[in-house]
Amino acid sequence: MWADAIPGRDEQQALKRKAIVRAAARLMSRRGSHGATLDDVADRLGVSKAALYRYVSNKNDLILACHEEALAIAERCLDHGEEKGATGLEKIRLGLRSYLVEMIRELGVPALILEENVLQGDAAERNYANRDTYEQRMRRLVAEGQRDGSIVQSEPKIAVFMLLGSIHWLAKWYCPDGDWQPEQVADAIVELATRALEPSPAERLSAELHAGAGTGP
Amino acid sequence: MWADAIPGRDEQQALKRKAIVRAAARLMSRRGSHGATLDDVADRLGVSKAALYRYVSNKNDLILACHEEALAIAERCLDHGEEKGATGLEKIRLGLRSYLVEMIRELGVPALILEENVLQGDAAERNYANRDTYEQRMRRLVAEGQRDGSIVQSEPKIAVFMLLGSIHWLAKWYCPDGDWQPEQVADAIVELATRALEPSPAERLSAELHAGAGTGP
DNA sequence: CGTGAATGTGACTTCATGGTCACGTGTGCA
DNA sequence: TGCACACGTGACCATGAAGTCACATTCACG
Incomplete structure (x- = not known):
């Protein structure tokens, strides 16, 4: 169906995680790893902080990513x-x-x-x-x-x-x-x-x- | 106490402040400005955190110094x-x-x-x-x-x-x-x-x- | 000595932030 | 239609660290 033009569920997950990592990287580049809070990252993506935890196990994990x-x-x-x-x-x-x-x-x-x-x-x-x-x-x-x-x-x-x-x-x-x-x-x-x-x-x-x-x- | 940085009497204040700055700089060099806490700095000098505030108005001031x-x-x-x-x-x-x-x-x-x-x-x-x-x-x-x-x-x-x-x-x-x-x-x-x-x-x-x-x- | 200023302390408050949870909502599937 | 599940949320908790304060101690000096 749709000739695989629509990304599957698990692909979406990967994409979202990538978006989180990119947003986090951008923020941390400017304000430093400590200075960038998870709320900031979430805000930037238009979601709540809690949502991030579906794709990232914790902040350390995010920084590592x-x-x-x-x-x-x-x-x-x-x-x-x-x-x-x-x-x-x-x-x-x-x-x-x-x-x-x-x-x-x-x-x-x-x-x-x-x-x-x-x-x-x-x-x-x-x-x-x-x-x-x-x-x-x-x-x-x-x-x-x-x-x-x-x-x-x-x-x-x-x-x-x-x-x-x-x-x-x-x-x-x-x-x-x-x-x-x-x-x-x-x-x-x-x-x-x-x-x-x-x-x-x-x-x-x-x-x-x-x-x-x-x-x- | 004070890591042996106490010669004069009136200059004591200036020397102590300098000792604080040096200790803080050393710690921050290793762990970063956020990673080094004032308690750490105080410990390093063998005093309590509260004592630091006699010589430094706040952490920002210390980092600037x-x-x-x-x-x-x-x-x-x-x-x-x-x-x-x-x-x-x-x-x-x-x-x-x-x-x-x-x-x-x-x-x-x-x-x-x-x-x-x-x-x-x-x-x-x-x-x-x-x-x-x-x-x-x-x-x-x-x-x-x-x-x-x-x-x-x-x-x-x-x-x-x-x-x-x-x-x-x-x-x-x-x-x-x-x-x-x-x-x-x-x-x-x-x-x-x-x-x-x-x-x-x-x-x-x-x-x-x-x-x-x-x-x- | 006695006194006041300076100094240091532990115990405290405050606050930001990482992390959690119960719940509401939408979506794919039988 | 209805179920199961993924997803996202607001409210909440826990904690670490900055900053404050009343009090004890020490020191200079009359």
Whole structure:
């Protein structure tokens, strides 16, 4: 019937939960996890707080869902970067750029990431695990870039922290209602931050020599 | 009691208030402004919560004081940078490096900065004003570096946001009990982040030409 | 000593907010 | 038609934390 154009009951549930998570993420981005109350989230969706509990077991669960949504976006964008980019540096650039744009579009601004310490119990550990796998993936990309000569030699951990810091700090200053467009600002930030990873000509030369000069012209 | 912060008699009040601010800053750095309760702060100092109210009018006031302390450190470190550094880039490097070191030493880790949105009323505006003057000072240094050729041409606002993001993100991952020493990690982060501002040899050359080549050998 | 100001305390109030529950309503299905 | 179930609601409870207050204690000083 209806050629499956009408979402089923359980699909509706999933959609509603997603709407809750999105609304919550937006609010928390602005006011922080503590500052955004469940009443706020409910109001934003035009329902009562009690209704939320049909789709979310508690606030911790909701916050965790927000973080997982954000990290899912990040991973998806890294997929894109790894697919399209040639060098380690390019993959990182593409991945971070689309991450920022998507983040601004979908969740307002990625301020959730700024305060993950509010999670308690299992949720906290699960979230740390998620974040760690993402960071490790980033580090592997840095190492790849160091091998292919697109990234300067340095401690990958530090490099990744530096990049993520530059990116997420956006939450502190970017105003979605301002003049700057998401793509524009994402470009500018990512371009500048990843400049830090670019090897100088001299460094690139020595890297090529060290690699056997097999890739030179 | 009072964690051994009681020399003079008349200055006692000021010192005690300072001790409160420091303790609060440390706790808030770890657990966030909301997560750190006044009871926690009092416990840490070995007094009761009620005693705090002799030196602090309310929690907002306390949070504001923490931010002002942090910004005061930042300004002081920029003074140092401006005094010792020759170029715009050097001033920024020195300023940020000592800021990070001092911050880790004094206030644990500068996580307060991550959540200034919790301030309410006058305190919020005053804090934003403080922060703005600091950021403007940083921007002026970037512009100076662009004039003297030590910093690549780019939007100073973006550059400053990128730097501050890299720096403050430290709060997310640096563990004071870990292996890395404050100076070591401050050096690494600042060195890498400011690399992004360095002009490439070609850019430097064109900058010198544009400036009339008056400073070349 | 004696006195008043300063300081610290425990016990209290107040309030915001997370979380629960019994109930009314609409909807799909036999 | 009527049943069962999902859904949403307003009213409610529990709790943690901010903030207050009367009182005890200590200290400077005449």
